[in-house]
Amino acid sequence: MIPPGGTIGVLGGGQLGRMLAQAATRLGYRVHVYEPQANGPAGAVAHAETNAAYDDVAALTAFARGCDVVTYEFENVPAAPLRAIASLTRLHPHWSVLATAQNRSREKNWLRANGFPHAAFAEVAAGADLAAGAREVGLPCVVKTADFGYDGKGQLKVRSEADLPAATARFAGQPVVIEQFVDFACEISVVVARSEKAAVRVFPVAENIHTNHILEFSIVPARVAPAVRAAAEKLARLVAEKINLVGVLGVEFFVTPDGHVLVNELAPRPHNSGHWTIDACVTSQFEQQVRAVCGLPLGAVELTAPAVVMVNLLGDAWRDRAPDWSTLLAQPQVKLHLYGKAEPRPGRKMGHFTVTARDADMALELARKYQARL
Ligand SMILES: Nc1ncnc2c1ncn2[C@@H]1O[C@H](COP(=O)(O)OP(=O)(O)O)[C@@H](O)[C@H]1O
């Protein structure tokens, strides 16, 4: 166990690292952020920050030697340097978990090999025949770059044969994964935590609404049948066990119209759809990550309100100046979180707010109302 007072190293300096640092600090830990770019959200609330490239072995080595444990908040830290520092300090989750989740080909193959339900897919190597891969999967389909995708970046929906030449041109020279388009009834996600001693805690299932491929609302409890909820929880627990997780991991699912649950993506870090846990759960996903990677007992995951909705605040809401927060902050059931990012670009996650209410429909109604007023 790494008792409070120890130093937690965090690879990645974005908002997930910021909220992790806030949770760690509350428990009395020191936090050292490693992030290539200066002035990020996490560094602003950490005890120490190193700004160096992820493949700068000398800087990474010094960082690792100064930390009691290292974890990550960013999925695109290259796995090779991570592997190199694993002999210098404790690293949770294991570098191989990141290597699996950060590449869509490896991720899908892992899901298939371990018997998890998923959408049919084909892999197309760089320079190979994308159209043939798409026909094999069937149209409509979604073409995704194997590496570095997030918030729908690096994705294209192919509706019909007519879209294939454009898709081929767009992804020329890149390895891709082509997935069957899932005409889902809804999307849900689960954050699961697992400790070194193999204790597992599964957070309540969130229902997610994406707009332009970016998460807009997470609704808890998810408005799905109990059997769907149970299936997602069971699958998330199984993922954590089979991937030998130490830390927290988000699992995204599609729910099909006939109530089947398909695993979409794995993210071995706190997840955007779990931000509500800060305001409406006994233990937040960030505190849970601290507990898991430091060997503390995992915390309880019960809701502290009947229902909660999280709303992402994107840079679009800023236009030329920050929104006027006064109406939002005047609401007794609202909590506002801003990440301290200086530049509000469209689509950029600048913060979020949560609304609690007596049921999910009411929370969503209020969330939409307050969002529109911004
Ligand atoms: N095969 C698919 N069928 C239907 N919708 C999809 C499919 N793949 C992705 N999407 C939509 O795009 C969103 C983002 O895709 P995802 O694979 O989760 O990538 P990322 O979150 O890394 O950008 C999903 O949450 C979903 O709304």
Ligand SMILES: [Mg+2]
């Ligand atoms: Mg996703």
